[in-house]
Amino acid sequence: MQYEVVIGLEIHVELMTASKLFCGCSTTFGGEPNSNCCPVCLGLPGSLPVFNRRAVELAVTAALALNSEVQLRSRFDRKNYFYPDLPKAYQISQYDQPLGRGGYLEVELTGGKRRVNLERVHLEEEAGKLVHAGDSIIGAGHSMADYNRAGIPLLEIVTAPELHSGQEARTFLEDLRSLLLYSGASDCKMEEGSLRCDANISLRPEGSSKLGTRAEVKNMNSFRSVELALDYEVRRQEQVLSEGGTVVQETCHWDEAKKQTITLRGKEGSSDYRYFPEPDLLPLVLEKTFVENLAHQLPELPATRRERLQEQYGLEKEEALLLTSNRELGDFFEAAAKQYPGYRHLANWIQGDLLYQLRESGKRLNEIEPGLLVDLLLRLDEGRINRPVAKELLAEMVQSGIDPKEAIKERGLEQITGRDNLLPVIEEVIANNPEAVDNYRQGKKKALAFLVGRVMAATEGRADPAELNRLLQEKI
């Protein structure tokens, strides 16, 4: 039997505020355990929460970017459960009156662009972090709690069950990440845990409209592991069903090392969270103008920008896709394109050498002045420097922040062109390498490359390669 895969995602992203959701403690990642804690985020008796305005703004901004219907009145509830990383034994979250209802994201999936609907977007607080003695959680003698993370504002985004493969889930997540980065709501660092994803996955016979029994997959720590874990789970469930078995509702962990999912618990272990309205917080009531202002401040979002870049600069879809993968990259391209008309040439240099050098040097894009790249490309176009020199200068520009214009002048890197300048060098190389000249004349084409190399070495790489080739052949 053919099965249809049905996947719904539950995504948590940490919002980029300076202080926590309900107290003034810093949200800085890392640092001494339990050093960013106060009575509120430690849940000391008598402490009370107070909303962080910025967290509300970022949550509303993200909800707007996700086309979710922002509720002018929403409520916070307590989700009660016991766990050592949860200082109050309840998480302040939103239950039946979330900040954002519905929403969608247009995603480029197999079979073209598709709208993936969201059920809700809501604000809640982060729990602390448990570190386990030994290699793995299970079997560890004991664990250790660090509450620095406890109370960081968290946005929960729940999709409808509308994704149909690990690949689709991954693409959706990548697009969601880029959207949230654009909106400035989160830095979405999966490796630091500021973006996390759990998935509900089930199979149903092709054509059936009834959802099958689902498994919840957790602990997927990269986009790649989301895809791998879900594909693994599809195969596992397919096998169960094809052997005539039934899928049991369960929660499982993705084991990155073993590349398989491990069952944590069955349905009977599922919790009764005893949600009720948080008495310590009055309802969150937003002014209409507050939401409208945030809507106005919303930057152009990646999908729109992608289309505009293709249209305005004549870029290929793939190029536009890459340049919109984050907001800074697109901004850099557009800033440079204002001064440089060779858009595709520019795009190629950015996605090729520039990104390569950034990766190599660990530098950030915002440390690079777009005008410098433009200067470099203009000099290359004018033939004043050659391509290898341009590449070398770009590397230095990224690594040590040199001004290529100045470097060309100071180090005399301008290209050597013209018969009068090149011929004396060429003749000297011919005279000093009779054997290679003979080889070439006997038909060994490789010898020419050797001679070109000698001339380049003598000119410190500055000879105009095309002219050099022509003159060398003419002479021998």
Next chain:
Amino acid sequence: MQLYEHTAAELSRMLQSREVSSVEVVRSFLERIDQVDSYLKAFITQTPVTALDTAGEIDSGRMRGENLHPLAGVPVAIKDNISTMDLRTTCASRILENYIPPFDATAAAAVKRAGMPILGKTNLDEFAMGSSTENSAFFPTRNPWDPQRVPGGSSGGSAVAVAAGMAPLALGSDTGGSIRQPASLCGVTGLRPTYGRVSRYGLVAFASSLDQIGTVSLNAFDCALLLNLVAGHDPLDSTSLPGAVPDYTAGLEPGTKGLRVGVISYSSTEGFDPEVTETVQKAAALLEEHGAEVGEVSLSLTDYGLSAYYLIAPSEASSNLGRYDGIRYGYSAAGDNIETMFSRTRGEGFGPEVKRRVMIGTYALSAGYYDAYYLKAMQVRTLIRREYEKAFKKFDLLLGAASPTPAFKIGEKIGDPLQMYLSDVCNITDSLAGVPSLAVPGGFHSSGLPLGLQLTARPLQEQLLLKTARFFEAYRGQVSLRPGLEFIEKGGGSSAV
């Protein structure tokens, strides 16, 4: 007359005129504590050294001519569920027996800023759950009017401290009557302010939507002095009310002309002592005699209110008390996995009444019961608020009893939770409605025990309550409101129960 026999206002005046020093005042109260508290057991923790230090600092400040708060140098006792930095705050629970807060409750900070020496932390029913202070994990507190009887609760320690001259003022907390009922049983004045008037920051939560810090004092003017200090918006408590705080000591001249007073008629007075009802009637007559327009107001939902309260408060409590899991603070039992460790910690750390309420609350919030219990109770709460709104269209003030009976015997109700819950029946609907409510001494029972009146007003009308309480004080005459405590002199020791 001993210094400890004076009101806070008198002490304030004597300190400001330098008739006495704060050290002398504090010494007098400390001696009184030494004399009677080993018997009455109002304090869980006494802090004589820091109290004298503060007093000394205030005295030197006064010598230097510093501008001091009117209450500077006047000592105070604090209920042991209000967090005090570096001072053990136990909530009368084993689970917090050794807990030392690294911060001050906003109300405690205000008291310290004003330069009030803190005499100690007073006893209460564990986590403020109870009406007799018998639920303290450490010891019960005795009523100074009759050592065989309870002082009421949960702020029993604070009420006894003030009634027996161990402190001129005390802070308490009132969730469903926990200031008013013990004030009534001990013959002192107790105010539950409007919900949100005093910051709850640092008050260890029992039922957050009902908890409110308030005052215990000898009279209404003293109450106003302390209320001035602790009332007001607190940026650390989002449920605290915005807006300016009036000077509660101003405009307290007794005036009852034209005051519209509704005397509460309960749907059922089963369990009410007839003398209690009589005292309320007499008070109403007195008001009428002095120009008030007195009518009858029926609060038909009172009994339902009690039921709603005993669902809402335990529900919130079950959540508020989840944090006592032995990981970050407090009692911690051994266990080789988290479930065992949590359950043992809580099973061994909480007393029977706390367990009962945590169980009821957990049940009322759990899947399948939420609508029938918790949600329904919250709807009933709305009906009760409406009933109050209606009553306040007709009346400025509601008058009733602060407790259905005078102080009952230690051990009398402890085995019967429902009977114990009924002792809050006069207080609970005010709490549910969030309105201010004050217990003021109203007379004596034929047994010699004090009886309290309860005055209730619209939100933020604390001044009207204080003013009316002053009226009753003025007509009280020369009746002594001090318990004799002869039983202590007779060598009552510790074998009275």
Next chain:
Amino acid sequence: MPVDFGKEVDYVAHLARLSLEPEEKECLAGQLSEILETARRIQELDTAGVEPTSHVTELPAVLRDDSVRPSLPLNRALQNVPQREKSFVKVPRITASELEQD
């Protein structure tokens, strides 16, 4: 229909993480049945269409500025911790079935 709490005691005690002695359970079952029976009286009231009151204060939430304020010094933050391990709070063993609670 009288409330029989007896059957619920174990489940509720587990939800509330309360270990109870057998005699405690028995006592609680009786008392809680009685208390809930009384509490059920509120069912007599017609509350159709009545908004529940979760806060008596009818004001919107107050928002504070996103400014960082000093945290507690580490030793203050951990002063009440029963078992510390360096600057961590020590937690007992977590079994596989307890791995994820949220």
